[in-house]
Amino acid sequence: MPKDGIGASTKRREDVRFLTGTGRYTDDINLGKQLYVHFLRADVAHARINGIDTSAAEGMPGVVRIFTAKDFEGVGGLPCGWQVTDKHGQPMQEPKHPIIAEGKIRHVGEIVAAVVAETLDQARDAAEAIMPDLEELPAVVDMKEAVREGATKVHDDLTSNLCYDWGFVEENKAAVDEAFEKAAHVTTLELVNNRLVANPMEPRVAVGDYAAHSDESTLYTTSQNPHVIRLLMGAFVLGIPEHKLRVVAPDVGGGFGTKIFHYAEEAFCTFAAKQLRRPVKWTSTRSEAFISDAHGRDHVSKIQIALDADNNFTALRTDTYANMGAYLSTFAPSVPTWLHGVLMAGNYRTPLIYVNVKAVFTNTVPVDAYRGAGRPEATYQLERCIDKCARELGVDPAELRRQNFITPDQFPYATPVAVEYDTGNYHATLDKALELADVAGFEARAEESKRTGKLRGLGIANYIEACGIAPSNLVGQLGARAGLYESATVRVNATGGVVVMTGSHSHGQGHETTFPQVIADMIGIDASQVEIVHGDTANTPMGMGTYGSRSLAVGGSAMFRAAEKVINKAKKIAAHLMEASEGDIELKDGQFTVAGTDKSVAWGDVTLAAYVPHNYPLDQIEPGLEETAFYDPANFTYPSGTYICEVEVDEGTGQVEVLSFTAADDFGNVVNPMIVEGQVHGGVAQGIGQALLENCAYDADGQLLSATYMDYAMPRAADLPMITVDHSCQTPCTHNPLGVKGCGEAGAIGAPPALVNAVLDALNRNGHAVDHIDMPLSPARVWSAMNA
Amino acid sequence: MKVTMTVNGKSMSGEAEGRTLLSSFLREELGLTGTHVGCDTSQCGACTVHVDGRQVKACTMFAAEAEGTDVTTIEGMANADGSLNTIQQAFQDYHGLQCGFCTPGMVMAASSLLEQNPKPSETEIREHLHGNICRCTGYHNIVKAIMAASGQDVPAVAAE
Ligand code: FES
Ligand code: FES
Numbered sequence: 033m034p035k036d037g038i039g040a041s042t043k044r045r046e047d048v049r050f051l052t053g054t055g056r057y058t059d060d061i062n063l064g065k066q067l068y069v070h071f072l073r074a075d076v077a078h079a080r081i082n083g084i085d086t087s088a089a090e091g092m093p094g095v096v097r098i099f100t101a102k103d104f105e106g107v108g109g110l111p112c113g114w115q116v117t118d119k120h121g122q123p124m125q126e127p128k129h130p131i132i133a134e135g136k137i138r139h140v141g142e143i144v145a146a147v148v149a150e151t152l153d154q155a156r157d158a159a160e161a162i163m164p165d166l167e168e169l170p171a172v173v174d175m176k177e178a179v180r181e182g183a184t185k186v187h188d189d190l191t192s193n194l195c196y197d198w199g200f201v202e203e204n205k206a207a208v209d210e211a212f213e214k215a216a217h218v219t220t221l222e223l224v225n226n227r228l229v230a231n232p233m234e235p236r237v238a239v240g241d242y243a244a245h246s247d248e249s250t251l252y253t254t255s256q257n258p259h260v261i262r263l264l265m266g267a268f269v270l271g272i273p274e275h276k277l278r279v280v281a282p283d284v285g286g287g288f289g290t291k292i293f294h295y296a297e298e299a300f301c302t303f304a305a306k307q308l309r310r311p312v313k314w315t316s317t318r319s320e321a322f323i324s325d326a327h328g329r330d331h332v333s334k335i336q337i338a339l340d341a342d343n344n345f346t347a348l349r350t351d352t353y354a355n356m357g358a359y360l361s362t363f364a365p366s367v368p369t370w371l372h373g374v375l376m377a378g379n380y381r382t383p384l385i386y387v388n389v390k391a392v393f394t395n396t397v398p399v400d401a402y403r404g405a406g407r408p409e410a411t412y413q414l415e416r417c418i419d420k421c422a423r424e425l426g427v428d429p430a431e432l433r434r435q436n437f438i439t440p441d442q443f444p445y446a447t448p449v450a451v452e453y454d455t456g457n458y459h460a461t462l463d464k465a466l467e468l469a470d471v472a473g474f475e476a477r478a479e480e481s482k483r484t485g486k487l488r489g490l491g492i493a494n495y496i497e498a499c500g501i502a503p504s505n506l507v508g509q510l511g512a513r514a515g516l517y518e519s520a521t522v523r524v525n526a527t528g529g530v531v532v533m534t535g536s537h538s539h540g541q542g543h544e545t546t547f548p549q550v551i552a553d554m555i556g557i558d559a560s561q562v563e564i565v566h567g568d569t570a571n572t573p574m575g576m577g578t579y580g581s582r583s584l585a586v587g588g589s590a591m592f593r594a595a596e597k598v599i600n601k602a603k604k605i606a607a608h609l610m611e612a613s614e615g616d617i618e619l620k621d622g623q624f625t626v627a628g629t630d631k632s633v634a635w636g637d638v639t640l641a642a643y644v645p646h647n648y649p650l651d652q653i654e655p656g657l658e659e660t661a662f663y664d665p666a667n668f669t670y671p672s673g674t675y676i677c678e679v680e681v682d683e684g685t686g687q688v689e690v691l692s693f694t695a696a697d698d699f700g701n702v703v704n705p706m707i708v709e710g711q712v713h714g715g716v717a718q719g720i721g722q723a724l725l726e727n728c729a730y731d732a733d734g735q736l737l738s739a740t741y742m743d744y745a746m747p748r749a750a751d752l753p754m755i756t757v758d759h760s761c762q763t764p765c766t767h768n769p770l771g772v773k774g775c776g777e778a779g780a781i782g783a784p785p786a787l788v789n790a791v792l793d794a795l796n797r798n799g800h801a802v803d804h805i806d807m808p809l810s811p812a813r814v815w816s817a818m819n820a
Numbered sequence: 821m822k823v824t825m826t827v828n829g830k831s832m833s834g835e836a837e838g839r840t841l842l843s844s845f846l847r848e849e850l851g852l853t854g855t856h857v858g859c860d861t862s863q864c865g866a867c868t869v870h871v872d873g874r875q876v877k878a879c880t881m882f883a884a885e886a887e888g889t890d891v892t893t894i895e896g897m898a899n900a901d902g903s904l905n906t907i908q909q910a911f912q913d914y915h916g917l918q919c920g921f922c923t924p925g926m927v928m929a930a931s932s933l934l935e936q937n938p939k940p941s942e943t944e945i946r947e948h949l950h951g952n953i954c955r956c957t958g959y960h961n962i963v964k965a966i967m968a969a970s971g972q973d974v975p976a977v978a979a980e
Contacts, residue, residue, distance in 0.1 A: 043912050050920025051908040051927065053854015053894035060853035153837065233858045233866060233921040233955050285856070285921030286955050318859035540919030540956050710915045710961060717958030741863035741953070749949040749959040754942075779958075 036559035037552050041706035044545045046538070055283045058237035058254045063311035066239070067096055069301065070155035071314070072145040072162050073323060074137040077171040077395040077734020078184070081135055081164060084145055089161040094154030096308060098162070099146040099300070101132045107303065110294055110359070111268035113260075114366040115511040116391070119199030124391070126195075127187040129359040129398075131269070131296045131303075137166065138186055138358035139395050140736055141323025143296055148304055148312055171395040171734035175332060175353040178392050186358055186393040195356050195365065195391035200373040204448060208386040211347035215338035219421035224806045225409045227330035227355065227728040228721075229744060230402045232539075234285020235316035236325065240301030244309060248276050251302045255281040256291045256537050257577020260514070262569045264294040264362070270303055274569075277302075281567045284539035288718070289401040290325045291539070292579050293362035297324070322739040327728055328402020330355035331368065335413040337382075337421055345436045347384040348376060350413060354391045357398035364400045365391060370510050371406025371498070371580075377447035378414045379458040379494045379672060380436040385448045395734040401579065403718055403780040407497045415493040415785035420803060423796060429789070430471075430492050434462060444766075451498060453670045455763035457698060458494060465492070465674035465696035468756055474678070478797070486680040488691075489794025493675050493785035499774035500585030500669035500765070517664035518582070519573045520591040522551070522598045524657035526643035528636035530555070530562045532594075535575015536587030537567050541776065542707045543583060547591060549703050550770065554595050556621040557635060573660055581774025584703060585669050589768045593661035596769075601657060602638050608649045609633050609641060669765045669773040673697035675716075675782035677790040683798070686815025688791055690720060694756040695782065700764040700773035708775045709757045715779020716755050721747040722780070723787040727808050745808070823883050827852065828896025836883035842876075843867040845883035846893060854894035854924045858953070865952030868925035869893045875932035877951065894924035897931070907931050907969040914974065916965035918956035925952050930966045939970050 036042040049055045086098045109128040116124045128134070133142045145162050149155035172178045172186055178193040186193055199205065212218060239252040249272055255261050258279040265279075266272045284291060297314050304312045316324065331352050338347040354368035373387035422429035437458045438445045446452045466472075474490050481488035501507075504515035521533040530551055536543055548562035565571050578587070599619055606624035607614040616627045622635040641648055642657040676694040681687070695712050702708050725745035729737040738744040764771030784807060791809050795802045795818060802817045824833040827850060834849030846852045846869070855878055858866035867878040870892040899905050904912060907930050917923040926949070933940055933948040940948065945966050946959065954962060967974045 044915065046920070047912040047917055048904065050917055050923050051894075051904055051911055052898050053852070053924050055854075055920050057853075057856075057921070059847075059857075062848075153839070231955055232919070233864065233953065234856070234919065235858065284919065286919040288955070318861065318864070542918070706915050710918060710957060713958035713960040714918060714956045715958075717960075718955070740861045741859050742861055746863075746953050746955070747958075748953060749946040749963065750943075752946075752959055754963070755958060755960050 036549055038549055038703050042545055042549055042704055044542050046544045057283045057285055058252050059315050061239055061252050063241055066311040066313050067148050068152040068155050069146050069148045069312050069314045070159050071143045072159045074140055074142045074144050076168055077140050078169040079137045079166040083165040085163040089158040092158040094150035095158045096148045101134045104131050108269045111264050112360040113362045113513050116196050116365040116369050118196040119202050124196035124365055125190045131299050139397050141397055173394055173730050173732055173734050175355055175392040178394050186395055193393040195393055198369050198389045200387045205386045208347045208349050208384045211384050212338045216341040217339045218336055219417055219424055220336045221417045221420050222334045225329045225331040225412055226807045228328045228402055228726050229322055229728050230288040230290035230328055232286030232288055235318055235321045237315045238298045238301040239313045240305035241311045242306040249302050249306055250278045251298055252280045253298050254284050254291055256287040256579055258569050259575040260577055261294050265299050269299045279569045287539045288403045289405055293326050293400055319740055323736055326361040326398050326400035330399050331409045333413050335417045337417050345380055345382040348382045349386045352389045354389055355399050356391050356393055357396045359398050361398035361400035367401050367406040372410045374449045374451050375407050375410040377449050379496050381438050396730055404777040408781045411495045411781050412785050419789045454766045456672050457763050460761040461674040461696040461698055464758055464761055465676045465694050468758055469676040469694040481680055487683055487794040487798040488680050489790045491677045491786045491789025491793055493782050495782040496670055496672040497781055498668035499581035499671055500665050501580035501582045504664050516576055517662050518576055518587040518590040519662045520594045521573055521660040522594040524598055524639050526640050528639045532591055533565045533572045534587050534591055535572050536583040537578040546704045551595055581776040584772045585768050585774050586665055588770055590661050590663035592769045593663050594659045597659035598657055604653055605641050606633050606638050666767040671699050671773040671778055675786040677786040679790040679794055681794045686811035688809055690753050693753055696758045697778055698761045698763055699759050699775045700762055701771040702759055708759055711775045712757045712779045713755050716783045717747050717752055718780045719783020723784040723807050725808050823887050825886050826890045840883045841879050842881040842883050842886050843878035852893050852895050856921055865925040866922050868928040910965040910969035914961050914965040914968055916962040922954040926962055934970055
């Protein structure tokens with residue numbers, strides 16, 4: 033095995049540029065004769081636009097042009113990539129999502145006008161002189177209010193603020209209700225999954241460019257999926273054919289979902305660059321990011337679990353209100369439905385499940401996928417409700433879970449919510465987590481805490497997620513308007529080096545290191561001989577990008593298949609060179625050998641022959657060594673795991689301190705353990721952030737109250753503990769060639785319920801009978817719950 | 821106005837308005853794009869540099885205020901032969917970065933910490949990083965990298 037093959041904690045090659053300040057992020061790109069755009073954004077949530085007076089601003093120094101909605105009359109709206117069908121078989125309500133607000137402002141932060149000027153300061157100064165004539169309207173912020181009869185409508189042309197009312201599986205509803213009537217015990221919990229802002233540290237940036245000589249537009253953008261942006265913006269918004277549009281996403285400073293979507297600013301810069309025949313650049317400030325990046329979560333749910341007299345789960349039903357914000361962001365409708373409803377079975381055998389989701393328009397920033405997307409919302413409901421149930425029944429929460437687990441011999445396991453888990457071993461991760469977290473020693477630690485006046489608690493949560501998104505024919509039936517395969521080209525150079533062009537995009541995940549590890553393993557060459565190219569539509573056949581923990585499972589599998597084709601061709605060439613039969617050729621450690629003989633030829637000799645085909649079977653195979661593969665997964669992958677959190681609560685102040693956090697995950701095979709562990713650390717940190725600190729708060733007028741880092745509490749170093757991570761429980765995925773499942777989102781999914789369960793354990797075991805506290809568990813909320 | 825300062829050992833000049841921040845001056849005027857801008861309220865630390873040996877958020881200072889000072893940015897941190905310095909190397913060895921956006925600020929903050937406190941405890945490291953936000957790593961491996969850079973024992977990065 034090469035030293036940097038599969039399983040090695042190879043150090044990341046991309047780190048060198050990031051550590052020396054030589055990374056190339058979008059904001060580091062400056063083009064000749066570049067102009068700057070500043071967007072005038074709505075400072076009210078809901079208003080009719082009677083007119084916009086730009087005359088004073090137009091004459092200001094450096095101003096090149098001011099754009100308003102009327103400049104976009106022939107331009108399409110931002111498309112939605114997923115159409116959900118409601119429980120009556122009707123399509124969701126889908127309003128137009130304009131680049132610049134048309135006639136009405138629908139959320140704080142919406143673009144009202146755009147000033148393009150020679151410098152950024154000039155553009156900003158001029159924007160202050162623009163006078164919009166607005167007639168303020170009452171804002172709709174609360175979801176349940178929004179769907180009341182007679183509520184103010186966000187979109188006048190829709191019948192109501194209800195985007196869809198989805199039931200899943202509708203045919204099961206009667207049977208589920210019947211099981212509840214027969215239940216020996218029913219646990220009910222109402223909870224809020226707090227709205228979050230993803231907050232990758234790099235704010236979004238877009239630079240549009242236009243080359244008149246070739247009639248080609250180029251967009252440099254902070255995107256997780258440049259090809260998707262090219263497709264959506266080219267085909268639906270600006271009407272530019274893909275061969276005249278190039279989208280480049282260079283180094284990207286984190287995404288977490290919010291850089292998946294196609295945004296107005298991208299279309300604006302591309303459009304304006306062509307109009308003005310000069311490059312146009314936009315760099316988001318953090319304050320703009322808070323009011324223009326798609327937000328995450330924001331569900332209000334009621335969940336009920338029914339049990340028989342032996343504590344077996346017999347049925348589950350949930351009712352959720354999911355906030356869409358003012359417009360449908362690219363994948364928004366899929367998050368509360370196909371990424372949430374289908375995961376409601378969790379790790380358990382519950383035979384009957386019914387999920388209802390009402391998606392609602394409000395005068396807030398659009399909400400879409402954020403790390404985990406739908407799966408954290410499902411897991412949080414389920415794992416909180418099971419914990420409450422265990423307390424009501426007086427049983428051990430770990431054992432109640434274990435009793436209801438899908439058992440290892442039941443895989444593949446078809447859930448009542450339409451998915452089939454291929455592999456898993458939930459008992460193994462539970463046992464591993466209990467051991468690593470020293471749960472056996474907890475009581476003694478709790479006693480010790482008591483002596484120092486602190487309340488100690490321990491919380492457990494299991495999770496299952498659907499990753500490796502996704503089989504195209506399946507998601508097509510479910511309303512996806514895109515395929516969800518991935519592609520890769522493996523190009524071998526004459527001297528044996530390999531370049532892989534992948535549609536996956538790396539914005540922190542380390543693909544430039546891990547993808548070569550796979551190739552190195554397959555061929556038996558050093559990983560340093562392999563280079564990864566990504567993030568530029570000009571270089572890669574097609575790409576659906578990076579989200580849903582899909583890069584290695586889908587993009588890596590495409591690369592694997594392309595490399596297989598390359599190796600098969602190379603074997604044919606080797607057979608010719610060694611005058612042997614192709615079936616006898618083996619490739620190991622970079623040498624082709626003929627089985628049963630001592631003949632061999634090196635990888636580099638074969639690659640050279642492919643490009644210098646002097647002694648070559650030209651009548652049978654073409655010269656060259658380059659292959660492309662598209663890989664469309666047969667199923668989702670199902671990573672799972674058990675998380676345990678231990679906390680101390682200060683009874684006097686309500687302050688929660690996270691003392692330890694243990695994650696035992698089953699990600700299937702692991703290519704680079706160091707990187708996988710880093711992904712879990714980051715996910716858990718975001719999960720702890722959601723549970724303890726972060727909250728995106730609106731007031732009743734639709735003003736965002738948490739719009740800077742002074743009001744939105746990002747987790748900082750001192751808020752977090754060291755995190756114990758284990759990935760030794762491995763049930764490899766059965767349907768992709770690498771046996772990998774994906775690890776990017778697990779932490780953000782499993783951490784919130786583990787932490788909240790721990791705090792409630794601390795309270796309840798110390799005489800505070802508290803059923804639930806909504807996230808974030810701020811000192812004020814915890815203290816109030818204890819002192820209610 | 822013209823502003824001149826020593827940056828990474830070299831005298832450099834550029835144009836600035838009164839309102840130009842040191843962070844934009846370094847990035848836009850001097851082309852030193854390693855210094856990042858992650859917020860507009862001086863909370864994130866992505867822009868951290870050293871001014872006359874002190875750790876400073878470059879977005880909290882006007883370029884004009886830095887006239888005549890000695891500024892070090894991430895571009896000036898590697899060893900003379902271009903190899904990673906001890907702190908940078910430890911960040912790579914312990915996977916202390918993912919997307920790399922906070923990284924320049926983290927390295928600059930870490931280097932100031934180790935100058936003041938050559939053997940910081942975990943708590944001291946976490947407290948020192950209070951002004952630097954990382955959204956990717958959960959700080960776990962950043963803390964380990966800084967421990968390692970200070971010559972203290974840290975458990976291996978991952979079970980291999
Ligand atoms: S950019 Fe200076 S602290 Fe955020
Ligand atoms: S590595 Fe991405 S923000 Fe720190």
